Amino acid sequence: MVTADVNLNVWFDVSPNQSQVLVVPYVKSARDVRLQYQLNVVNTGKSGSSSISQGGTLTVSHGQPKAVSSVQVTPQAGGTCEIDLTLHEGDREVGQYSFDCMARK
Numbered sequence: 001m002v003t004a005d006v007n008l009n010v011w012f013d014v015s016p017n018q019s020q021v022l023v024v025p026y027v028k029s030a031r032d033v034r035l036q037y038q039l040n041v042v043n044t045g046k047s048g049s050s051s052i053s054q055g056g057t058l059t060v061s062h063g064q065p066k067a068v069s070s071v072q073v074t075p076q077a078g079g080t081c082e083i084d085l086t087l088h089e090g091d092r093e094v095g096q097y098s099f100d101c102m103a104r105k
Contacts (some may be wrong), residue, residue: 007031012099021075021101023070025085029048036088039067043101056078057067058087075101 007030015022025039034057038064041052052071060066075081081101087094 007095008087008095010087010097012080012083014099019074020072020082022070022071022072022102023083023099024070025083025099026065027058027060027068027087028065029062032060032062033089034059035094038086038088039069039071040084041071041073041082041101043073043075043079044080045057045079075099 009028011020011026013026015024027035037054037056037058038052039052041050043050054069054071056069058066058068069100071080071083073083079102081097083101085095085097087096
């Protein structure tokens with residue numbers, strides 16, 4: 001059995017606002033596809049650490065960018081901040097993507 005490639009384009013739209021960063025992951029597909037997503041955020045620094053996990057189902061129409069979710073974080077000076085997005089189609093993982101929140105602070 002041959003499984004067709006989903007052929008995804010994924011990017012993170014970033015909007016810095018003072019000490020916070022709004023991050024919106026987008027998905028665009030070459031075909032109509034229904035995906036399951038898991039979004040994890042880990043933010044650590046001298047003040048401690050925090051983590052956020054979100055998951056759900058996303059329907060992406062051919063050629064139309066779709067926002068997965070939005071996350072607002074406050075990266076801590078000297079710390080680390082990472083957002084990881086994993087996409088599945090059915091039981092098959094079709095992509096893993098990471099974004100360094102500190103890069104846009």
